[in-house]
Amino acid sequence: MTIFNLLRLTNIVKNSTKLNLQLETYSSYVKYAEHKALDKIRNIGISAHIDSGKTTLTERILFYTGRINQMHEVKGKDNVGAVMDSMELERQRGITIQSAATYTLWKDHNINIIDTPGHVDFTVEVERALRVLDGAVLVLCAVGGVQSQTLTVNRQMKRYNVPCLAFINKLDRLGANPERVLKQMRSKMNHNAAFIHLPIGLEKECQGIVDLIEEKAVYFDGDYGEKVRLDEIPQDKRTEAKERRHELIEHLSNVDETLGELFLEEKTPSITDIKQAIRRTALNRSFTPVLLGTALKNKGVQPLLDAVLDYLPHPGEVENTAILNEDKDGDGQNIILDPARDGKKPFVGLAFKLEMSKFGQLTYLRCYQGVLKRGDNIFNARTFKKVKISRLVRMHSNNMEEVNEVLAGDIFALFGVDCASGDTFVNDNKLNLSMESIHVPDPVVSMAIKPKNNKDRDNFSKAVARFTKEDPTFQFRYDSDNKETIVSGMGELHLEIYAQRMEREYNCPVELGKPKVAFRETLMSPCTFDYLHKKQSGGAGQFARVSGILEPLPPHQNTMLEFVDETVGTNVPKQFVPGVEKGFLDTCQKGYLSGHKISGVKFRLQDGAHHIVDSSELAFFLAAKGAVKDVFEDGAWQILEPIMFVEVVLPDEFHGAVLGQLNKRGGIITGTEGAEGWTTLYAEVPLNNMFGYAGELRSQTQGKGEFSMEYSRYSPCLPEVQEQLIRKYQEEMGLLPDQKKKKN
Structure with missing residues (x-):
């Protein structure tokens, strides 16, 4: 009996034997997945704008590959929630907060998957996932189309040169229009993109998809869409399918020489020719194949899995480099890492995510070269500290599965390793290697924070120490001027989530408030x-x-x-x-x-x-x-206030509105720059007027605008601000005339 038949059986066994069979399945999975050939491995991320259906799609992928035997909705009525949303807060709010890793098997291929958050406040989770992945699935909503975070994720993929497939989800929603989404991909994101699927009906009429390459209609039968049925293309779709197939070949011919020659010679390319051309162009990011489906209604997920195997790279097709430093102070030279899984080359791994668990610090790593076995010693290339590996685990959301060894291309986790996110590990202390670290954006929002009860100060300190280590965009400092503690993050939701986690995980309720300005x-x-x-x-x-x-x-x-x-x-x-x-x-x-x-x-x-x-x-x-x-x-005395140097990057279309808001906030524009549809504004604005600007800028620019600010100088504040500050201080000290009368 094959592993897949065994996995499918878990869906139909009685409850009494379900747990035992699942445990057997897990051990079979681990054993079966350990020694795959390099070309049988895919490391993919699922990224998109918030609420595009990433976690629902991951849940379907795990179900169809036999990794789980029941599907649950992100915010379902059964209060179970999706497998990848393991945190209680994620299940309550129906959003992904932390990226979660898992691995599964499809058609004899081992697929490592990282499900990432969509909200802009948790952008570092996407950043570090894309840093270690070989390919990605960019999910777009058939109604919302290209949204603000879609553009951010697209920039991140470009930064790390990650090939991607586009999956237009939610064809069943009212107002679904995949054609409009494709136009937005071409105009807003500059993708050379074309459909490889067509929908058979939209909204309530969504029945299946047309595969333009195979020229077949694909239907998804059974209670959960698990039975894939191929059929002839419906009569009313044949003309459109022919036109779209021609358009696909045309877009590929523009960027692929082999298919371009066939096109010029007016030869009809075969199915294999088209698939090979899509693979070549997807790997060099010159073409983006666009797939269709609706994860919630169980349609289009299996063809997406096939496309991941057909068009996204395996670890051997991605060039990963490290800097070899001849001495501790030298600049070093770039060397290409060897992803062969024979273990002849020394081990090189990158720590990309830290998480505290009940067993201590859990460190997620990607193995880029060599083999790592339980009991081996490894060295942190930054601190030169030696660590003995006592436990090697693979992650399935928040579940851990023990393995004896990991090979190049694998994503795994370790316990008891003291390191920072972005550290490189080697098994030879003479090998002074370091890999490119992870880009960490600067925090944009700051708030004052304090525990509600003084007795919780110890728990508060532990929580802050843990969260600042896990998340480099969550920063903490003590402001000696105003005698208050300040936390900084990527947005108000980001800080609010951490405040809630302090209460839930450390029993330490906290108060968040607007920080005082150091006048x-x-x-x-x-x-x-x-x-x-x-x-x-x-x-x-x-x-x-x-x-x-x-x-x-x-x-x-x-x-x-x-x-x-x-x-x-x-x-x-x-x-x-x-x-x-x-x-x-x-x-x-x-x-x-x-x-x-x-x-x-x-x-x-x-x-x-x-x-x-x-x-x-x-x-x-x-x-x-x-x-x-x-x-x-x-x-004669006066009050000075801090003036900040502010840099705002925004699409040209919102230039006037953002300029007006900066003027309202007392800003002085010092310069502007423009390039490729984007404008950069430089201004000097009083810090006291900058609170709440992050949310306002996002709402004004449909989430596309970004800003950074740094201290510039102190300057006299306006007379009305000075009067307010003096009056407030006199009220606090009981120095106002009416307060003195009351005292008397």
């Missing part, structure tokens, strides 16, 4: 001071007098503080001068105008007086504090 207070014009501090209460008293000038520093130094001792003689003994400086710096920690730090001020100590008995460093410390307070009452 500053500064002096507008020089002001003299002469302050006497005198205190006598029996015994040794306190006596110190300081005089001089407090003046503003130049604008380019408005974040600094300066102290200058200009005294001559012994009126202020030199041993007391450090006390004056400390008093000045201590007072500047909290200003009197709005409670923010004082900066951009120079304290010039010119004269003073002391008492032979009562003077001390403390007395001069207090005298300096009093002097600054006097200047606050007599001088």
